[in-house]
Amino acid sequence: MESPRVKVEAYAGYKGEETPRAFVLAGIRVTVGEIIERWYTETHSYFRVRASDMKRYVLRYHLDEGVWELVMEERVPDK
Numbered sequence: 001m002e003s004p005r006v007k008v009e010a011y012a013g014y015k016g017e018e019t020p021r022a023f024v025l026a027g028i029r030v031t032v033g034e035i036i037e038r039w040y041t042e043t044h045s046y047f048r049v050r051a052s053d054m055k056r057y058v059l060r061y062h063l064d065e066g067v068w069e070l071v072m073e074e075r076v077p078d079k
Helices: none
Strands: 008-014 018-027 026-038 045-050 055-062 067-075
Touching: 008 055, 008 067, 018 045, 018 055, 018 067
Parallel strands: none
Antiparallel strands: 008 018, 018 026, 026 045, 045 055, 055 067
């Protein structure tokens, strides 16, 4: 199964790394409030983020193709 592509607004830091700042999901712009975790493979960069809609997401950036994908969406439980 292919992950859905998502339009991501990213910032390329001084090392040229793409870091997500906001993304559009189902026509709604969601801002990234916090990058909780990041990890890398030879072909992808992964970001677990907390977003302005009170959900957590895992976004994947394909390094060679320059394509962002949504890997996971998780609702944060109420306290």
